[in-house]
Amino acid sequence: MRSSGWIQMESEFFMPGLVDTHIHASQYSYAGTALDMPLLQWLNTYTFPVESQFKDLEFANKVYSQVVRRTLRNGTTTACYHATIHTDASLLLAQITNELGQRALVGKVCMDRNNAVKHYKETCQESQEETCRFIAELLNKKYPRVKPVVTPRFAPSCTGALLGQLGAIAKNNNLHIQSHVSENVEEVKLVKELFPESESYTDVYHKYNLLTDKTVMAHGCYLTDEELTLFRETGASVSHCPNSNISLCSGILNVRKVLKHKVKLGLGTDVAGGYSASMLDAVRRALDSSKVLTIQDPEYDTLTFEEVFRLATLGGSQALSMDDQTGNFEVGKDFDALRVNVAAPGGPIDLIQTDEPKVMIET
Numbered sequence: 001m002r003s004s005g006w007i008q009m010e011s012e013f014f015m016p017g018l019v020d021t022h023i024h025a026s027q028y029s030y031a032g033t034a035l036d037m038p039l040l041q042w043l044n045t046y047t048f049p050v051e052s053q054f055k056d057l058e059f060a061n062k063v064y065s066q067v068v069r070r071t072l073r074n075g076t077t078t079a080c081y082h083a084t085i086h087t088d089a090s091l092l093l094a095q096i097t098n099e100l101g102q103r104a105l106v107g108k109v110c111m112d113r114n115n116a117v118k119h120y121k122e123t124c125q126e127s128q129e130e131t132c133r134f135i136a137e138l139l140n141k142k143y144p145r146v147k148p149v150v151t152p153r154f155a156p157s158c159t160g161a162l163l164g165q166l167g168a169i170a171k172n173n174n175l176h177i178q179s180h181v182s183e184n185v186e187e188v189k190l191v192k193e194l195f196p197e198s199e200s201y202t203d204v205y206h207k208y209n210l211l212t213d214k215t216v217m218a219h220g221c222y223l224t225d226e227e228l229t230l231f232r233e234t235g236a237s238v239s240h241c242p243n244s245n246i247s248l249c250s251g252i253l254n255v256r257k258v259l260k261h262k263v264k265l266g267l268g269t270d271v272a273g274g275y276s277a278s279m280l281d282a283v284r285r286a287l288d289s290s291k292v293l294t295i296q297d298p299e300y301d302t303l304t305f306e307e308v309f310r311l312a313t314l315g316g317s318q319a320l321s322m323d324d325q326t327g328n329f330e331v332g333k334d335f336d337a338l339r340v341n342v343a344a345p346g347g348p349i350d351l352i353q354t355d356e357p358k359v360m361i362e363t
């Protein structure tokens with residue numbers, strides 16, 4: 001079967017919709033600001049206080065409507081969202097994505113550990129019960145393109161007991177799972193201290209049945225060969241979020257290493273660690289990051305534009321285990337497409353006569 005990445009016309013073409021494999025809808029209100037700290041301090045200083053405001057459904061409605069409209073305008077036809085710990089606001093995000101026509105996985109965030117902002121956490125029991133309520137109520141809506149995703153925030157925010165319960169909930173309901181892994185050196189060290197019995201950060205999730213072929217983990221900058229092997233064996237995927245990795249000075253993912261291990265890989269904006277809600281920006285940052293690795297080691301095989309375009313479309317759908325429905329124009333999939341007019345009046349592109357569109361076909 002042939003599948004085509006572009007359908008060519010005169011100055012217009014269709015291309016597959018962009019797939020954002022990791023975005024915090026609740027952080028959109030401060031995107032582009034507050035990027036002056038490393039991850040753990042950034043979470044405590046900016047992120048948790050803002051996320052705690054989503055108890056207020058009016059505030060939630062405002063921000064969630066804006067972020068879904070904006071990502072759609074930027075060409076994101078599929079998004080994997082983190083919301084907050086608040087069930088009703090998370091259900092509202094799902095309702096908005098359904099109403100505006102975006103394909104989405106929506107996660108009510110789970111966290112029963114937070115020493116910095118004490119009011120922004122749940123007990124283990126609350127988190128488990130509210131996750132079950134979120135899943136039941138969302139599935140009950142029968143939205144055609146919007147599904148729940150089990151969302152332990154990351155290992156430092158969750159006790160082992162909660163991680164175990166979330167692994168069981170995902171398994172019993174055959175659901176997607178999303179979280180963060182190995183983003184920043186200090187975080188990796190903290191996980192070692194909190195889970196001394198585990199062999200690695202990845203092993204913490206594996207131990208609690210949170211690594212499956214429907215799992216997507218953001219970042220993975222410091223994953224070892226052994227950890228990537230575990231990803232490959234379980235079918236779990238990595239979401240590469242280059243804007244965030246640079247903006248929070250977290251690290252640079254070696255994409256070649258991930259691909260060499262045959263681990264599924266997509267791209268994410270990671271708003272608001274990443275300051276842009278555009279997947280086109282994520283494509284550019286992924287290319288820039290790859291070039292930085294080549295500057296550091298001239299032997300490093302820089303990613304090509306075509307490879308990164310694939311990560312933003314088909315790669316993302318594979319990372320979310322949705323490639324039976326979306327990601328390219330293969331016969332039988334839904335037509336999640338962007339119609340691009342490169343000659344639109346007042347548009348950002350100046351066409352020079354010799355410019356030829358590139359036709360990409362994957363077979």
Ligand SMILES: O=c1[nH]c(=O)c2nc[nH]c2[nH]1
Pocket residue numbers: 024039043047153154180183244270273
């Ligand atoms: O970039 C990130 N953004 C977050 O909100 C977060 N939470 C845990 N780890 C995280 N990393």
